[in-house]
Amino acid sequence: MARLKGIAMIYQIKIALDGIRPPIWRRVQVPAEMTLAELHEVIQLAMGWEDCHLHEFQIGHDRYGVPMDDDFGSDLDADEAKVQLDDVVRREKAKFRYTYDFGDNWRHTLTVEKILEAEPGVAYPVCLTGKRACPPEDCGGPWGYESLLEAKKHPKDPRCAELLEWAGPFDPEAFDLDAVNARLQPPRRPPCP
Incomplete structure (x- = not known):
């Protein structure tokens, strides 16, 4: 986790699925030093996706994802597993994009609502609230x-x-906060085959 004066920092992020009304969203708290690959896993579990498709993050003009081969990876700016969240998103109110399943084109807007000190005894990541089923x-x-x-x-x-x-x-309309938080805690589900 990121440290500021010896205190671990947490990002509170709202994940909103674009183009859907009424909105589908989740509010999560994650360690600031998690990698984008780890944030991808949090998004998948919090939203309820099955992690069976390609994805990418777009932060500013840069794109991060999993380099698969020359056809896909050549357009990426970096491997998401090698980039920490707090290295590319540094302030409250910052917004960035996460796209899942390039065929269905599920775009999510992620907004850093707050940067907080970690609370003792809280197991991060954690989902605070959300609305509607994925x-x-x-x-x-x-x-x-x-x-x-x-x-x-x-x-x-x-x-x-x-x-x-x-x-x-x-x-x-279903949303089960307890089920989301159970999915976020280890052991997590295996990736889609």
């Missing part, structure tokens, strides 16, 4: 998600019923 994976981005929500309003329509069957049980 969309199902591979539902087609914000536009496909909107279609899914519309289908929930007309479940007897054959076209809607097919979409609802594909999505499975899904409550867009």
